[in-house]
Amino acid sequence: TITVPCNNGKVPVNGLVFVKWKYVKEDETPGDLLIKQVTSDQVTILASEEYVSRISMEKDFSLLISEGSLRDQRVFTCMAVSTSNVNEYPVNVEVKKKPSSVEIIDKPEALKKDILTTVGTCIVKDSNPAATITWTKNKSTLNADGKGVFITPSVKVDPATGLSTSHSTLQYVATKEDGGAVFTCVSTHEGVHNQTNLEPLAVHYPSERVRLDVVSKTPIVEGANVTLKCAGDGNPPPNSFFFHKKGTKTRVENTDIFTLSLVSKEDTGLYKCSLPENEKLEASQNITVHYVHLDLSPSGRVVKMIRDPFSIKIDLITSVDPQIVWTKDGNLVSQPEFLRLHYGDAGSYSCKVSIPGLTVKKSVELVVEGIPVITNLTQNNDELKVLTCEAEGAPQPQFKWSINGTVMKTSYTKGKAIEIFSISDTNLLVACNVSNKLGDDVRTINVTSGKFMMLSNLQKRVFATNRQFYRFYDKFVVSY
Numbered sequence: 001t002i003t004v005p006c007n008n009g010k011v012p013v014n015g016l017v018f019v020k021w022k023y024v025k026e027d028e029t030p031g032d033l034l035i036k037q038v039t040s041d042q043v044t045i046l047a048s049e050e051y052v053s054r055i056s057m058e059k060d061f062s063l064l065i066s067e068g069s070l071r072d073q074r075v076f077t078c079m080a081v082s083t084s085n086v087n088e089y090p091v092n093v094e095v096k097k098k099p100s101s102v103e104i105i106d107k108p109e110a111l112k113k114d115i116l117t118t119v120g121t122c123i124v125k126d127s128n129p130a131a132t133i134t135w136t137k138n139k140s141t142l143n144a145d146g147k148g149v150f151i152t153p154s155v156k157v158d159p160a161t162g163l164s165t166s167h168s169t170l171q172y173v174a175t176k177e178d179g180g181a182v183f184t185c186v187s188t189h190e191g192v193h194n195q196t197n198l199e200p201l202a203v204h205y206p207s208e209r210v211r212l213d214v215v216s217k218t219p220i221v222e223g224a225n226v227t228l229k230c231a232g233d234g235n236p237p238p239n240s241f242f243f244h245k246k247g248t249k250t251r252v253e254n255t256d257i258f259t260l261s262l263v264s265k266e267d268t269g270l271y272k273c274s275l276p277e278n279e280k281l282e283a284s285q286n287i288t289v290h291y292v293h294l295d296l297s298p299s300g301r302v303v304k305m306i307r308d309p310f311s312i313k314i315d316l317i318t319s320v321d322p323q324i325v326w327t328k329d330g331n332l333v334s335q336p337e338f339l340r341l342h343y344g345d346a347g348s349y350s351c352k353v354s355i356p357g358l359t360v361k362k363s364v365e366l367v368v369e370g371i372p373v374i375t376n377l378t379q380n381n382d383e384l385k386v387l388t389c390e391a392e393g394a395p396q397p398q399f400k401w402s403i404n405g406t407v408m409k410t411s412y413t414k415g416k417a418i419e420i421f422s423i424s425d426t427n428l429l430v431a432c433n434v435s436n437k438l439g440d441d442v443r444t445i446n447v448t449s450g451k452f453m454m455l456s457n458l459q460k461r462v463f464a465t466n467r468q469f470y471r472f473y474d475k476f477v478v479s480y
Contacts, residue, residue, distance in 0.1 A: 006078035122185030207234030230273035306370030343415020
């Protein structure tokens with residue numbers, strides 16, 4: 001939508017009666033568009049079919065033209081009529097359009113040394129005004145000189161839309177040094193630049209040098225695939241090569257690569273390539289295969305008994321000095337070596353060996369087992385009917401109580417098991433039993449309700465006969 005302001009949005013309002021918009025038709029005759037009375041909110045459309053459905057007026061009397069196109073490039077006049085004067089404000093509308101595309105056609109496969117060759121035709125489509133085109137080689141601007149650079153520009157206007165399409169054809173006489181040159185078409189429209197690059201172009205001439213590249217990721221490590229690429233500097237490029245590997249020669253056809261699969265340290269050495277038509281042209285590369293050979297003893301899953309000695313030995317061979325890191329369950333530790341194992345020593349021990357480009361990791365799962373032993377059986381001071389049985393052992397001990405009750409909580413961490421048990425009565429002898437596949441243990445506790453409950457019934461009756469002493473004893477028990 002095109003917004004055409006009336007007097008830059010400053011319409012004199014004193015005594016204003018109405019505002020009318022006019023325009024100049026293609027035949028240069030005047031035409032009316034719309035009119036608005038100041039005393040009315042309605043706008044009266046006066047335009048012909050060309051504008052009748054595309055125009056409206058803003059509150060500040062600006063003209064709005066929807067679906068703007070090049071045919072709207074003309075003079076529009078705002079006429080402000082007041083009680084004392086008639087003012088006209090002409091506005092020249094220009095409609096601009098950036099190019100829809102920039103492309104290069106007629107691309108060659110290669111340039112020919114000392115021969116005029118069409119590099120390409122750059123086409124910048126559908127713009128207004130017409131875009132300008134320049135050419136660069138390796139980011140340097142090319143200018144037609146009538147010797148090695150020829151540039152032919154042209155512009156075509158679409159009669160239906162009025163949009164312009166710019167063409168520019170570049171012809172170039174290449175030298176040997178132009179091999180791999182990048183030619184670029186640069187389109188400029190209203191100060192904005194867009195560019196399209198051609199792929200690097202080779203120049204046809206016989207090879208004078210051979211280059212051997214290792215195109216695989218470095219550093220090279222055991223188990224990788226290594227790709228060697230041989231290239232001559234001539235064009236058409238050679239597509240047949242000899243690859244030399246430790247005294248053996250392999251010919252490849254229709255390719256410039258040679259792949260070493262799943263290399264090992266034995267593949268370290270000097271590699272060469274040459275041209276079958278001229279084996280004196282050769283290139284070489286040294287390849288070093290880095291490796292890590294790691295073994296742990298013992299390995300896998302190891303089961304040891306509590307208080308046994310234990311250590312992990314490492315057998316390591318590397319191509320360069322390595323970095324060695326030990327972890328237990330993800331936490332940094334030193335190399336495992338124990339004179340007497342504890343339950344807390346169980347876990348996954350990993351040895352990670354790193355050299356540039358390669359990391360090898362191996363693990364040992366240590367399991368520490370032992371017959372369960374009850375370490376504590378207590379009665380809760382606050383809740384006398386709550387018992388806590390603590391034991392050590394692995395695999396995880398199972399608890400069994402001599403009376404019925406409710407298990408309130410069971411936990412097991414690093415060989416230590418705890419079960420909290422609730423009973424309904426006191427003055428009982430209660431046994432806690434723990435067991436696993438290696439054995440069991442049992443411990444008993446005399447569950448009482450307090451000091452008073454430990455007295456015999458006869459003593460209770462004696463105390464009851466002396467109310468004063470009983471009150472004293474009761475106060476003593478409560479205080480205790």
